[in-house]
Amino acid sequence: MNPTRRTSGARLRRLLPVVTSTLVASLVLVGCNGGGSSDDKAADGKITLTETTPAAVGDVDSVTWALPYGEPRSLDPAKTGDYSANSIVTNLCESLLLLQPDFSTAPGLATAVTQKDPTTVVISLRDGVTFWDGSEMTAEDVVYSLKRNMDPKLASYAAHVFFNVASIDKTGPLEVTVRFRVPDVQFVNSMAGVPGMIVDQAFATKAGPKFGTPSTGVQCTGPFTVGSWKSGQNITLKRNPTYWDAARKAKAATFEFVFLSDDSTLTSALLSGEVDGIYGVPLGGLAALRRSDVGTVYFGESTETYSLGPASDSGPAADPRIRQALDLAIDKNSFASSVLKGTGRPLKTFTPPLVWSGSPAKEVYDAGYDALLDTSKADLEAAKKLVAEAAPSRKSLTLAVPAGNQSLLQTATLAQAAAEKLGLTLTIKQLQPTQFGTLFYDPAARAQFDLVATTGYIEVPGALYYAPGFVLEGGLFNWTNYSDPSVTKNILTATSATDPTASANAFVAAQKVYAPAKLQITLAESYNRLFLNKRLTGAPASFSYISSPWAAQVGKAKS
Structure with missing residues (x-):
């Protein structure tokens, strides 16, 4: 969705007020074997998830x-x-549901979030939860926290999650009821992420626009409090001594976040022990860190993806045959080994299987995914036939990438080489972060481009958090104006079906139709890469950290 600061295009997953549903985000392991524990610096370089x-x-x-x-x-x-922001805020402000390392959900600030009927969700709140100042979390705080996402003046990044909400009301001392204009079964899972976070109404109201800034901070219920925020340097969290859940109390007295964006500087800081850990180990320093005795690199399942997206409904890339041709011309296995350094694997479509791994209908989703065409190996002959069939009036294409992002630049270079083999000319244009970010909101800014190279992720469980934005008319990422009646019907059916199997069957039926259109030319998913100094342990290795209070688990490692 919105661009992240990492790639200025990585947030292909937020802020989408689509027609009815919420938006926004595997396979053959490349040099890996699935399951198991930590990466043990094996001499053969294999990765264990x-x-x-x-x-x-x-x-x-x-x-x-x-x-x-x-x-x-x-x-x-x-x-x-x-x-x-997610890396820090998830340790301060808690969600109604708790995201688990396997991407399933568990009770959080709510003991249950229950879909009572297609248009009603009841939230049962936990008793005895307090904010950092000792005041009790109430149903009024929950109503306020959820409703503020619906305020257009606030422009919440989670606004798309509440697009179908008709009302949010206190219906008991520890109960909140959410009613919908149209059914939206993704909503419950979304309460395990940032959209379900609860803040202190009195504090936030008094702080006004300064809420969340260095001068004011926030007031929440989490295992850490805000210690200090030195702009441009660091943010330090302090253990919450009165945290309501003794079993998940923070193990570190202080947790300091430092801002280091240069890969070589970052790698040196980790190797020297100046920095204890990181999510998103730089690929350039990966080999050195894996060899090091200072700490351990762990790899986990993730929802992060690398893709090339068509930029408009005109030009060569607007033709699905050209997108299919490019998809077939790029060897995904080579991409995973060369660009991702073996820390990823080819992906058949833009919704990765991890998001439904905890669903009761997992077998239905898995079967639907397995039935999709596997294009991980390049097939140039088939690709050339598609280009010949499409016979584009223009054979030159322009691809936008965020300046400074080496992995996406490498992605673009591979795409450029593949296009050349098909008789197409692909020009790469690097854009500064602000300029690149406008591509995700302004059709005029995309007019000069045919494709956009992005990474993205999905931060909560549920297959319906991503797809609607690409396949429904009016979807924020439906830049080609894709429309298929059967897809629309099945996505809306999946969104409204409270039975998990019925919802999964409808989603799979839609995916079977839209996946071949390559609305995103999805190349691979990237594993989560975690480095921990040998004195520490406890952090989740999967991408679940993006929506959970992960830092509270980091503590002393066994000697």
Whole structure:
């Protein structure tokens, strides 16, 4: 959706008021074997995927953590929508549901979020939860927190989640009821992420526009409080001594986030022990960190994807045959090994299987995904036939990439080479972050481009958090004006079906039709890459960290 600060295009997943549903975000392992525990620096370079690191055995005084994607603009959950902000805010402000390392959900600030009928969700709140100042979290706080996402003046990044909401009301001392204009079964899962975060109404109201800024901070219920925020340098969190859940109390007395975006500087800081850990290990420093005895690199399942997206409804890339040809011409296995350094695997479509891994209808989703055409190996002959059939009036295309992002530049270079083999000319144009970001909101800014290279992620469970934005008319990412009656019907059916199997069957039926159109030329998913200094352990290794209070689990490693 909106661009992140990491790639200025990575937030292909937020802020989408689509027609009816919420938006926004596997396969053959490349040099990997699935399951297991940590990466053990195996001599053969193979990667083992794990959900979490060993549990901490004790507390530590301090942890220093690197944010490679820059300083967050705000700690207000409503303004949280990228890697840096999520990494911090999830440890301050808690959600109604708790995202687990396997991308399933568990009770959080709510003991249950229940879909009572197609247009009614009842939230049962946990008793005895307090904010940092000792005041009790109430149903009024929950109503306020959820409703503020619907305020157009606030322009919440989670606004799309509430697009179908008709009302949010307190219906009991510890109960809140959400009613919908039209059914929206994705809503419950969305409460495990930033959209379901709760803040102190009195504090936020008094702070006004300064809520979440360095001068004011936030007031929430999480395992850490805001210690200090030195703009341009660091944000330090302090353990919440009165945290309501003793079993998940923070193990670090202080947790300092430092902003380090240069790959070489970051790698050196990790190798020297100056920095204890990082999510998003720089690919350039990966080999050195894996060889190091200072700490361990862990790899986990993720929802992060690399894609090339068509920029408009005109030009060569607007023709699905040209997109299909490019998809067939790019060897996804080579992409995963060369660009991702073996830390990823080809993906058949833009919704990765991890998002439905905890669903009761997982088998239905898996079967639907498995039935999709596997284009991980290049097929130039088939690709050339598609180009000949399309016979584009223009054989030159322009691809936009964010300046400074080496992995996306490499992606673009591979696409350029593939296009050349098809008799197409692909010109790469690097844009500065602000300019690149406008592509996601302004059709006029995209007019000069045929394709946009992006990374994206989905931060909560549910197959319906991403697809509607690409396939429904009016979807924020439906830049080709794609429209298929059967797809629309099945997506709307999936959105309204409260039975998990019925919803999954409708989604799979829609996916079967839209996936071949390559509305995104999805190349691969990237594994989550975590580095931990050997003195520490406890952090989740999967991408679940993006929506969970992960830092509270980081503590002393077993000697």
